[in-house]
Amino acid sequence: MTERRRGAALEKALLDAAWAELTLHGYAKFTVDAVVKRAGTSPPVLYRRWSDRDELVRAAIAHTMKEARLAIPDTGSLREDVLTLMREINSTRAELATIVIAHLAAHYQATGIRPGDITDPLVTGRKEAVDVLFARAVDRGEIDPARLTERIKSLPFDLLRHEFLTTFAAAPDRALEEIVDEIFLPLLVGDAGGGASAGRV
Amino acid sequence: MTERRRGAALEKALLDAAWAELTLHGYAKFTVDAVVKRAGTSPPVLYRRWSDRDELVRAAIAHTMKEARLAIPDTGSLREDVLTLMREINSTRAELATIVIAHLAAHYQATGIRPGDITDPLVTGRKEAVDVLFARAVDRGEIDPARLTERIKSLPFDLLRHEFLTTFAAAPDRALEEIVDEIFLPLLVGDAGGGASAGRV
DNA sequence: ATCGTAAGATAGAGGCCCTTTCTTAAGGAG
């Protein structure tokens, strides 16, 4: 150990190491010892900060989420706003979703914590900010606010999350477009039976 | 041990014990030793059948799935068929989904197996059989087959699965009705903006 | 009755989680 790190720098090194181990070997094979070795430190250093393996995992997840905040797009059309946001989410969140669900599902009986309890950061980082997309679309006269139920608002992101949770990977772009053009937009802006071209904004 | 079980009876006792431990304590706290004790046997008996903890988990999942096959409803209307099936799935599959996702997500990096690879048994047991619901609706003239994309066919079950995977529990019946009346049926049979009453078949 | 096989019992090795103890480096105060 050539140089001792202290405080926040050391903590970041530990969390980055933990994340690397989670993504490389998966939740099942994640070991505290591997994190310690990767971070070039010793066990008490880690346990001074997190009481056990699970708390370390949760801290690594939270740390990674914080480092990957999403911007809210403003493209001038609802379709493009939603697709852009979905593409952003798609390119950064599949891995995170896999690890989060692995941890929460394994501990649900003990903790009662569900993905839905943290689902906003899982997908978008800010629910209120997504509402901005819809407000803008209403202002532009693109959609009728009467059609805008909570379930429909969350629909594209629910389906994207479903993709993550059933494939553990980013979805093909074609799938994002199907979700928006075949399901989401027809529900909001047109005769639902029109198909993709009628649904195009 | 007053009476020795042999063969299939012993194997069923082991698998039932494994399932009981998974549902009671969750995937994270599941131990082979607890299964052995619950089944009233010894470790080599278990390891003669399954090479390790993970294989035992998978066998318990498969055993439980086999014991909970779903019937395909035939109510005379698509709405009732889909709702009935969703209610059946809802009442029997949330727990199974939680355990399956816990195992698969934790091992994804090592195995590459995703829920989608076994998603049919997870939800319905038989994809072709669900297609029968839609064929009947087309025969009855309820829906236009041109509207019936693969993604729309799977939509209610995808959204139900999404409920399971974000709550680890059965969904409220209200949610099932919202999925069908607010999203699924408007896409298939009417002007999507009509709301629940217009969507009712 | 005997024989073969699987069930049941038990001890133990290795790995992992977590804790205790000790040494050492680094930062801050005087």
Place this chain on the structure above:
DNA sequence: CTCCTTAAGAAAGGGCCTCTATCTTACGAT
């Protein structure tokens, strides 16, 4: 500059869990 405090780094070890080896015993078939 020195001294003190605190956290980092090192290492040993206990307990639990997974899994294996070994032995005894029960049960079914012949």
